[in-house]
Amino acid sequence: MQTVTEVEAFARRAHEGQTDKVGVPYIEHVRAVAAGLVPFGDDLVMAGLLHDVIEDTDWTAEQLRATGVPSHVVCVIEAVTNQAGVPYEEKIRRITADRNATLVKIADNAHNSHPDRSAQLPQDKRTRLAAKYRAARDLLWTAADERDIEAIVSIVNPSLLDELEERRARP
Template identity: 35%
Template sequence: MILPPLRRTAADAQKVAAIVHAGQTDKAGRPYVEHLARVAAGVLRLSEGCPFWSDEERDEAVQAAWLHDVVEDTSFGFAGLAKEGFSDNVLTSVAMLTKPGGTVTYAAWISNIAKVGTLRGILVKLADLEDNSDPERLALLPEETCQRLLRKYEPAKDVLRTAARAKGWQAA
């Protein structure tokens, strides 16, 4: 083989996310894809703390950022993502970031991500929580909702930062 096998890129993930999340809005009524774009940008920023990552690893992290809510919030599913040709690394990250059903608490789910997750998945979840707890976004919500989300997200971000550092992330 002369050329490497074709692989999906962050631009491909962005296209899939835009299509499968079309018409969805966030808690403030904004197009959901805007959240995904901010998470992808956040992953790029956080990945600066990973000078050991290759361009491909960084791109797969951004792909996971674009796709992190596909299985949880759409009918597309893992089979669709696999059929579209996304790598096992990306699919593993999406699986790790998909909330399990049943009685698992949010704190237990975050703790599990921190314990067994890849650095890629941990940074995607951290970027997700940073966007979800952004003061400008929270200002669009009722005060009671803001406080509830902050009580939920702030400790989770601390857990994820600690886990990322343990996996070699060099926080900026």
Template identity: 40%
Template sequence: MTEPRFTVETAMVLAEVAHNRQKDKLKRPYREHVLAVGDALADFDDDIRIAGYLHDIAEDTPITKQALLDMGVSERAVGIIERVTRRFQDDPDDYAAGIEYIAQDHDATLVKIADNAHNSLPERVRALAEKWPDKAPTTRYAEAREVLYKAVLPGEIHLILQRINPDLLPELDRLAD
């Protein structure tokens, strides 16, 4: 008998449960973010989709790499999760260096593009600006997109943005020219 495979659906459930009581900066359920990122990767293979749903699990929960492997998450998906997890990067406080590191891996770049796009939803950016008027939303997400977009094909980016944040499509067109 073969071992049951860790599926995309299992990743969705794990993401929802693992982030269940967490809130984002706007006090919204954090699980909405991880589910949206995973959903945005629906056009890609299972490992990329699983990594999308679980992209913040090593950052924001006690679940370890070994626990993920023990659950049956593939080495490839765990590798993607590790690459996008800031605390595993050389200098977790250097956001730009972290983006450069992520952009060296195609699959991690796709996950980070989905993460960035969801964090850049116009409604979210406006709400953050209203909540902290003296600390306007940073330009680091736009700067990160310039690096990330060069690391994968425009068609792949388009598939992600179409699902999660179509407002970024004109920016993609400008950067692709």
């Protein structure tokens, strides 16, 4: 059974040489997602660190299990992994069926929506992604407890707290 420290080192190696949409080493994204999941325990922190490993590297779920990543953590990673031919909105709906996958995706969405990151994108891409992430939040946030959402976004992207307050104020 791997520890969070071992999983973080594994994620760093697995994503070595990869950069995100704004050119930052990819490990920084998964670390930010994992940081937002700290209030929910080590298993979700591990899932946050590894949430893109199956999707963005050659690693498989079976290989992760063989390295000692707990099976229930791998199940969360599989739940948030893109599947060929599955539209994004359908993926988000599938994720909302699982509380832990929902929390990981909320943290991922919060970091992807961070104003410091989006400001570095071309305007057309920024606009398109903002609409995509906002639509995903409508589904994800409906499936989660507001205190959990607040705990995550206050760590990962505090600018979303205003959106959460607006949502609470709606009839």
